Every structure is written in C-alpha cells, then in structure tokens.
Amino acid sequence: MRVFWPVTLAAALLVGLLAYGVFSKGGDTTLDEAVAKGERPMAPVASLPVLGADGSSSLADYKGKVVVLNVWASWCDPCREEMPLLQKTHEKISSQGGMVLGVDTQDASTKALEFLKEVKASFPSVRDRDREYGREFGVNGYPETFIIDRKGRIAAMQRFPVDQAWLDKHLPKLLAETA
Amino acid sequence: MKSFLLVLLAALALAAPAQAQQASLPDIEDEVMCVECGTVLSVSNSPVAMQERQFIRDQIELGKSKAEIKAALVDEYGEEVLADPGTGGFNATLWLVPILVALLALGGIVFAVRKWRGRTPATEPELPPPLSDEDARRLDAELSR
Numbered sequence: 146m147r148v149f150w151p152v153t154l155a156a157a158l159l160v161g162l163l164a165y166g167v168f169s170k171g172g173d174t175t176l177d178e179a180v181a182k183g184e185r186p187m188a189p190v191a192s193l194p195v196l197g198a199d200g201s202s203s204l205a206d207y208k209g210k211v212v213v214l215n216v217w218a219s220w221c222d223p224c225r226e227e228m229p230l231l232q233k234t235h236e237k238i239s240s241q242g243g244m245v246l247g248v249d250t251q252d253a254s255t256k257a258l259e260f261l262k263e264v265k266a267s268f269p270s271v272r273d274r275d276r277e278y279g280r281e282f283g284v285n286g287y288p289e290t291f292i293i294d295r296k297g298r299i300a301a302m303q304r305f306p307v308d309q310a311w312l313d314k315h316l317p318k319l320l321a322e323t324a
Numbered sequence: 325m326k327s328f329l330l331v332l333l334a335a336l337a338l339a340a341p342a343q344a345q346q347a348s349l350p351d352i353e354d355e356v357m358c359v360e361c362g363t364v365l366s367v368s369n370s371p372v373a374m375q376e377r378q379f380i381r382d383q384i385e386l387g388k389s390k391a392e393i394k395a396a397l398v399d400e401y402g403e404e405v406l407a408d409p410g411t412g413g414f415n416a417t418l419w420l421v422p423i424l425v426a427l428l429a430l431g432g433i434v435f436a437v438r439k440w441r442g443r444t445p446a447t448e449p450e451l452p453p454p455l456s457d458e459d460a461r462r463l464d465a466e467l468s469r
Contacts, residue, residue, distance in 0.1 A: 155428040162421065220371040251359045251372060253379045253400050275359075275402020 173283035176299060185298035188214070188291065189281035193271035196249050197258045202271050204246070204297060209324045211243040211316065212293040215307075216279050217270075218252040219260040221287040227306040228264045234312055235268040241320045242295070248273050250287065292316065295324040347390040352380055355408065356394070359401045376401070 179186045192203045204212060215231055217224035235245035247270030249257045254272065261270065273279050282291060282302075292301040292315050301315040350366070358368035358376065365373055379400065383393040397405045455463065 152429070152432045155425050155432075158421070159425070162417065218372070220375040222371070251401055253375055256375060256379075274400060275404050277402070 173280070176283050176302065177304075180299055180302050185294060185296075185300050188293045188297055188299045189278065190297070191278045191281070193248070193273055193278060196247070196254060196270040196272050197261070202269065204293060207244065207246065207293075208297050209242070209295050211238065211241075211295060211319045211322075213238075213243070213245045213312075213316070214248060214291045214293055215245060216248045216250055216273075216282070216284050216287060216289045218250050218287050219256045220252065223306045224288040225260065225264075227288055227308075228260075228266060230307065230309065230312075232264065232266045232268065234316070235266075238316060238320060243316065243320050244268060246271070248278065250274075250276050250279050250284070292319060294319050295322055347380075347384050347388060347393055349377065349380055349384065352390060352393060353377065355406070356380075356397060357405055357407050359405050364407055376405070 176186055188204055190204045192201045194200075195202050204214070213231065213234060215224075215227075217228070219225070231245050231247075238244065245268040247261075247266070247268060249270045250273045252272075252274075257270070257272075276284065279289075282289070282299075286304065288306055290303045290307045291299050294300040300319055301311075303311055353365040356365045356376065357363070358365050358370055358373040360372040361368050361370050365376055376397070379397070380393055383396055388396065394406065
C-alpha cells in the first residue's frame, strides 16, 4: 500500500480543494446567528470609494451615529422599490444622530448615479464593486440592510427588503441609546 | 490606374489591423462573467447581465478597444467579471494543481515500477543437482522409446 502514497496525497489535496470551494461559496450565517441571539457583533469596516465623488469612506467615519447600512444595486428591482423608504428614513433620522449609508455593489457607477438622481436619494453611498465588503456581512443577495448602533456594532439585520414596520421596530430604541 | 491601386492596397493594409481590433459584443461577452449569476455573460439574461451588456455596448460606441472595455468592466465590477480566472492569489492553484497532480502521478508510477522491478529475483534460480549415472541411463531409455 505504501506504493500509492503519492496518489493518496494527490487525492487528499483534491478533496481538500473541493471542500474549500464548496464551503467558501456558502453563505456565512455567523452574523445572523449572533444577532438572532441578541448579541451585537462589531460591524466590518473597510475604506471604500465614495459613489459619485472623489475619496473614500468607511463606517468608522460615522461612529457615534446610528447607521442604516443598505446593500443595493441599480439593476436590482427590490432595491429600487425600497429606496424611497430609505430616503424618507434618512431625512427623518438625520436630526437624531442617524443616517442611511448605501453600499452600491456590482453595479455600473453611471447607472447607479442615474438611479439615485431619479429617486432623489441624498444619503451617501460607497462602492463595493466586487462584493468583497458585502461578503464580510454574509451578503448573498440584494437588498440587505444592517442597522449599526452608535458603537459600530450590528444591532439588527434584514436579508430581504425592509419595510416601515421593521425600521420602526429597531430604530427608535437605537436612536435613544447614547454613544 | 496602377498608382491608384497601390494607394488603395496601402490604405487597406493600414486599415486591416484597426479592423481586427474592433470590439464587438459577441466577442467580449463570452470572455466575461455575469457577476451575480456565475455564468458566462453570453448565456445569461439576468438584470445585471443586461446592465453589463449595455455597458459593453456603450463602451463600443465610445470607440474603445476590447482590452480597454475589459479593463473598464474590471473597474466597475471587479476582477471576478473576467471569465479567465487570472494567475494571482488563490487563482494560481487553478494552474498549479493540475501540474502538481501530473507530477505526483508520474512520481507514483516511477516509484511503483521500481518497487515492482525490485520484487523480481535478483539471482538466477539454482540449477537442480546433476543426474546420477543410473538416472541418466533411465532417462535415455525413456527418451529413446
């Protein structure tokens, strides 16, 4: 049997690679489980280019604020449908130390900007061109929304489009918290 | 007439490389991925695929070459938009693993053959003891029947 050790090693390597490929493509549900248990895991932070402007921005720039982080793309119909609600929310919570931050993902920037202009969205958006940042949140579809508390922790998350009821359930108590 | 033909041929010769570099949607969309569906763009009709296709058409209208359009696609959608996985980072394993497997297989065969050959007797088998005179006579008698 010792004769076949190179073949065994090669087979083990292939199986390992296959397993890596399968598991690395699967959605990461770590955050979902933590938030469901009432925990507040720290939100991933990355410096990303600002959509439609020079420079970059990250969640760290908004520490002390309650951030409704929305992952969207202009080609995604459910994202387009929920955008007016997000803009209304942004206007409503701005005076209470809150804001909406868009993460435009896998999207042509010109189309994204056209869309934001069309819906008169005034909240900032950053570009996550290859969903590298989104993967840190376990994003595997669009839209997805995360509410980040004043300490930069994920307090609530929604893997589907949000509605007024969901926002009303989480935002008032988070806005009432101190940094 | 002769000089006109020469000028025409020269113009065609100059135009040929430019024509060869002219980008087209069918040429590009089978080298590009639909970033959300994980298939080649040419076989996808998802919303993001349609946006990518429109982006390519817009770039062609701007007179961009195929290489420039692919670079613009990477700027917008990231490296994953290219169907060719490239050679950087973990992608290097896609190229290295088959070579390593082939080398390991070759090594395994060489090792197995050596082992197999090692099992064959190294010395000639011992000859049986010579026949006695009586046995030799009996053998001759049997063979002469």
